[in-house]
Amino acid sequence: MSLTSVFPHPIVQGPTAGGFNTPAQIAAVSNAGGLGSLACSLLSPDAIRDQTAQIRALTDRPFCLNFFVQETPNPSADEVERAKEWLKPAWSSLGWTGLPTPAKWCEDFAPQFETLIALRPAVASFTFGILTVEQIQRLHEAGIFVIGTVTHVDEALAWESRGADAVIASGVESGGHRGTFIGAQENATLGTFELLPAVVAAVNIPVIAAGGIMDGADIRRALAAGAQAVQMGTAFLVCDESSIGAAYKQRLLTAGDHPTKLTRTFSGRYARGLENRFIQQMAANERLLPLYPVQNALTSPIRAEAAKRGETELMSLWCGTGVSRARALPAAKLVETLLAEISAQ
Ligand SMILES: Cc1cc2nc3c(=O)[nH]c(=O)nc-3n(C[C@H](O)[C@H](O)[C@H](O)COP(=O)(O)O)c2cc1C
Numbered sequence: 001m002s003l004t005s006v007f008p009h010p011i012v013q014g015p016t017a018g019g020f021n022t023p024a025q026i027a028a029v030s031n032a033g034g035l036g037s038l039a040c041s042l043l044s045p046d047a048i049r050d051q052t053a054q055i056r057a058l059t060d061r062p063f064c065l066n067f068f069v070q071e072t073p074n075p076s077a078d079e080v081e082r083a084k085e086w087l088k089p090a091w092s093s094l095g096w097t098g099l100p101t102p103a104k105w106c107e108d109f110a111p112q113f114e115t116l117i118a119l120r121p122a123v124a125s126f127t128f129g130i131l132t133v134e135q136i137q138r139l140h141e142a143g144i145f146v147i148g149t150v151t152h153v154d155e156a157l158a159w160e161s162r163g164a165d166a167v168i169a170s171g172v173e174s175g176g177h178r179g180t181f182i183g184a185q186e187n188a189t190l191g192t193f194e195l196l197p198a199v200v201a202a203v204n205i206p207v208i209a210a211g212g213i214m215d216g217a218d219i220r221r222a223l224a225a226g227a228q229a230v231q232m233g234t235a236f237l238v239c240d241e242s243s244i245g246a247a248y249k250q251r252l253l254t255a256g257d258h259p260t261k262l263t264r265t266f267s268g269r270y271a272r273g274l275e276n277r278f279i280q281q282m283a284a285n286e287r288l289l290p291l292y293p294v295q296n297a298l299t300s301p302i303r304a305e306a307a308k309r310g311e312t313e314l315m316s317l318w319c320g321t322g323v324s325r326a327r328a329l330p331a332a333k334l335v336e337t338l339l340a341e342i343s344a345q
Contacts, residue, residue: 001165003206003228006122006145007062008033010223010342011335012168012208014233015039015066015125016176016242018318023051025241025331027058032335035123035229041068044107045115052119062122064147069129069181072108075294083298086285090278090302090314100301106293117142125149125168127179128269128292136163147208149179151188156199156207158182168231169199171211175234175320177271177292178262185270186262193225200226214322216341223342234320239331247310248317255323266303266316268295274323277313 003010011034015021019042026036038055040048048065055063084091084099091099113135116124120142127149131139139146140163148159149168156167170179171192180188190198192211200207209222210231222230237244238252251274261275265282269292273279282289289295299316306314319326329337 001145001206003166003208007035009335009339010219010227010229011035011338012064012229012231013037013236013331014176014210014231015064016233016237016318017041017068018316020237020242020244022241022243023054023058025236025239026055026063027061028241028331029236029335030055030059030061030063032332033061033339034335035062035064036331037064037066037123037125039066040112040116041066042107043112045111048112048115049119052121064123064125065116065119065121066125066127067109067112067116068106069126069131070106070109070293073105073291073294075105075290079290080294080298083290083295086282086289087298087302089281090299093314094302094305094309099298102297102300105297116144120144123147127168127170128177129181130155130158130162131164133162149210150199151178151180151185152182152190152195153198153202154182155180156203160203160205164205166206166208166228167199167203168208168210169195169227170231171195171209172262173212173272173321174210175237175260175272175323176318177267177269180270185264193221196222196225196227212320212322214325216338216344218322219338219342234323234326235334236331237319238326238328239334240329241331245307245310247312248307248315249328251312251317252319252323252326253328255319255326257324260319260321260323264289264292264295266296266299268292271316271318272321273319274317276315276317278315 017039029036
């Protein structure tokens with residue numbers, strides 16, 4: 001099936017977990033003929049149902065619900081205490097005498113998956129892992145188009161062989177977390193325009209290009225290299241309807257040539273964002289830190305407090321390498337601008 005039979009224009013608003021996707025943003029992109037996406041990974045089933053209802057009140061066009069495929073971890077008390085100690089420079093700089101242990105490490109995937117099946121969005125996308133053949137069959141029986149995120153060719157072949165309808169080829173330029181689920185995350189180093197043709201040559205299902213795609217010329221280049229669409233995260237993160245906080249947005253819009261970095265210091269999984277003091281302070285122990293989602297849950301109160309205080313040196317400023325080209329526009333205007341740029345020669 002080609003992607004244009006699912007949504008008309010080759011533009012996917014990338015899901016951006018952290019509460020940044022709003023129903024207004026998603027509906028604006030879908031109403032403009034792209035595909036809006038809601039990052040559901042950090043949401044409870046009730047919150048997913050509630051936000052999906054809000055999207056449906058604003059659009060009858062297809063949209064995407066996005067999830068992390070993950071197991072709920074059970075770290076030892078020792079591991080947690082050690083990780084808290086490593087984080088001391090960050091939490092003590094906020095004036096805290098200790099770091100709380102989170103009530104839970106992540107949302108359980110199984111109830112999220114059942115909620116997804118019941119909600120029957122037109123499209124669902126996944127990252128961090130791969131579904132079973134049976135899970136993909138259940139999504140298909142519910143009429144849901146299934147997309148897997150990949151960072152190298154073996155992962156694309158795995159999703160295709162299990163029955164996925166499309167893959168997102170996510171180059172190393174991408175903002176946010178690497179989706180790698182086969183092999184080491186630090187070995188998935190191909191850039192978007194190296195990964196894309198390799199994945200297009202390897203699979204027979206549609207490929208969506210992601211990573212550093214910021215304008216119509218980038219989209220044209222991706223389509224010429226065999227992509228059927230692009231997924232843009234950073235570009236939509238700064239749009240008017242995104243609920244990104246003012247300090248974070250300001251850092252992105254003034255990023256200039258400030259370096260982005262792949263780091264596992266915030267979450268235990270490699271993710272790209274603007275380099276800051278937190279990343280530098282934690283770099284020495286980076287490889288020893290707990291895996292996602294344990295480190296993510298431990299740093300969450302630090303990042304939330306920093307966001308409240310506008311203290312961007314302690315926040316995860318996720319964005320891709322193309323951040324300096326991000327434009328603060330209403331989401332529908334961004335889609336319209338991109339479409340005009342695609343057709344301009
Ligand atoms: C703040 C942020 C959060 C993200 N959260 C998710 C997510 O929850 N699920 C997902 O599949 N991708 C997530 N991504 C990846 C984007 O959907 C998209 O693939 C990526 O941003 C593309 O690269 P770009 O930022 O260079 O456009 C996130 C990216 C950012 C910047």
